[in-house]
Amino acid sequence: MNNALLTVQSLATYFPVKKGIFSRATHDIRAVDQVSFSIEPGEALGLVGESGCGKSPLARTILMLENATQGNMFFEDTDLLSASPAQLRRLRRNMQVVFQDPFASLNPGMTIMELITEGLIVHGLIQRSKRAEVAATLLQEVGLDPDMGNRFPHEFSGGQRQRICIARAISTRPKLLICDEAVSALDVSVQAQIMNLLMKLRQELNLAFLFISHDLGVVSHFCDRIAVMYLGKIVEIGSAHEIMHNPRHPYTKALLDAIPKVGSDKSERLRLPGEIPSAKNPPPGCPFHPRCRFAIDSCRTTPPTLQPCERNTKHQAACHRRDDTLQ
Amino acid sequence: MPPLLDIQNLTVTFDTDDGPVTAVNQLSLTLEQGQILGLVGESGCGKSVTAMSILRLLPQPSTRITSGKILFHGHDLLQLPTAELQDIRGSRISMIFQEPMTALSPLHRIGNQLVETLQIHRKMPRKQAWPTAAHWLKRVGLPDAEERMYAYPHQLSGGQRQRVMIAMAMMLDPAVLIADEPTTALDVTVQAQIFDLMHEMHKNNTGMLFITHDMGAIWQMCTHVAVMYATEIVETGTVQEIFSNPQHPYTRALLAAIPANTAPGNPLPAIPGAVPSPRNLPKGCHFSDRCPHAFDKCHAQHPDLYPTPCGQSRCFLSEEKT
């Protein structure tokens, strides 16, 4: 028995690739490959990595929008992959999502009031007659004018629309909020406002987060722990402080080094050579070895698994040389 | 020596269904030899419109340049006959965009597009142009460059397409490169590689106007900065000075809002409100309704640019200091 809110064990999501119209699938894209982690109630776990590394497929698998190929997922004690439709419906209100593009995720024909109370009606949590009242409270919670319920999404700016999406997501009082690049498209000044809103809601509602972003600066500000993904796998996971200040996987180091930070030394930066290989035929051994300056023979043959760094079980890296001081 | 590029009092107005909208107002910028000038600001402030004006790439006839000059080697690009401008485009002034697809033809192989550019702008015979183009693709780190000469743009990733655009710019060795958010759509490790290539062009004497919304990228890339807010320049200076001693409250607020400048988990010093639309600018200083330092005059009167220790600031507080 553990008390984690979300537990993901050896999860894999493969997408079949078809060659030609009539042929059967020839091989799979391993979008999510043997991923394990858990999130405690109220905890924020950040998920970072570059485009195509599998962040969104992982989120979509957890949200049951993609089929898991293998593995297990538990929300509290419920097994998500064998739950009945009725169980899943009840779970949905505990696990909500905010996507990057609020333009795409808001039905343009619905009023703001309808949009943000839809979930409550579907789950039978409020009566229709209470809609306007509840909507006004929700709007206020996300820092919008409570009187805007009768207006339509197109009347709002990008930042305001993201607030509307957040109001909708928190309406059912979820325990877990999955944010997939939720602040990435926003300008810095608006991004800071939305981050502040999410931090406020996190405290007030004791929300747990799976916070996905390609921006390590944003993630390290918001999250307690960070997981780094590369080619469908988690290559490093640990406290935000450890990941930012004591990264052990060469890929994490390269990622940190590539961020243009104000005030950083402009000359001494390591460059990550080459490109991310295709997930269609990942390299043997460690998936990062073709780009790694520290690769040794075992890296080319034996895939590393997540192991504690410097005997700290809370900080793990999938690197044969994680404790190598030369690295 | 005259500046490489000298924009004087540029005003750009669009005719829209709801009447004329001024997107860029009385904007002046100079790019000197050897500089990488950053133009930074939030979306909609007018950065791209400024950049597109330089090579007259804005849609006609809905765009009107109602005032200003853009001098390149002493010639006003805005007055130049189209044929002469065509000649300068690409060969003396190159431009790269956020989405390179806009500048590449989807119907032609990468190699042919590079070769044609060399034929037109460098009068190079095809036989010589093909290996030259392949050489430059290799130079910008495109894997399997020889093979990729035969690829169509859609067969490449976003980062690879941007490398092609940079190869196209580098092989012509332009006097000026205008880069409008060239890495915004790319991953940070790819961005770092593209920045290296741009630095290399700079070493080979190409002056640059680098447009971004990312203060970190400005720090990494630029020698000088101009900060734009709601259609106009609000502060200019050297990178050192703007980051260590910003004068305009908007510049200060932009820098403060970067998460790295606040301890993890603490509220970020966000700027209240939202960027005003160019249709609906506040009277007086455009930043006055969001500015923590605004006083009566700021709401009533529009500030000019006033001198600062190493640049200019459009703020009455800077006026008082002078």
Ligand SMILES: Nc1ncnc2c1ncn2[C@@H]1O[C@H](COP(=O)(O)OP(=O)(O)O)[C@@H](O)[C@H]1O
């Ligand atoms: N072709 C156009 N017609 C009408 N308005 C335009 C056009 N292009 C840009 N604008 C407007 O001009 C303003 C400045 O836009 P732009 O220069 O693209 O901003 P950015 O600083 O994000 O690059 C915006 O309000 C935009 O909506």
Ligand SMILES: [Mg+2]
């Ligand atoms: Mg732009």
